[in-house]
Amino acid sequence: MILMATIVIDVTWQVLSRFIVGNPSSVTEEIARFLLIWIGLLGAAYAFRMHSHLGLDLFTAKMEPTRRHVAEIFSQVMSFIFAAWVMVYGGISLVKLQFDLGQTSAALEINMGYVYSVIPLAGVLICIYAIDNIFSAKVRVGASADAGQNPID
16 A cells, blocks of 8 residues: 555656646656556565456366365466466576666666565565465365355456
8 A cells, every 4th residue: 555655646746747847757757667566566466365366267167166176276386386486586586687787777776676676575475375375275165165156266
């Protein structure tokens, strides 16, 4: 919520400084871009945790609860592997490379490693949530099967 409030204030100031004051701020666009990156990746991790991400449940909706449980576990394991390999390992490599190269942003002149550090952070969160989802999958499948709902929505 802090990031969302900050981006709203930033974009509001950008519009005001451009059209009302007539002297556009040089850093507001870059701040908004970096905040959007952080909000998007942390939001993706949160959506993963809340099972709010898009999913195609055409096949799993027709499965019996035991097979649905296996499909849910498989899905969580694959998500864990992707997040650990691409986001955590690859993200740490990218952040380290940015710090080693010393690449800075144009307007704010901050090291891009700080901007990209959200990639491994979101990856770690997704890994934690995947592990939690694996151990709580049977409860969700059993509860949703009783209620007549699909657990992988």
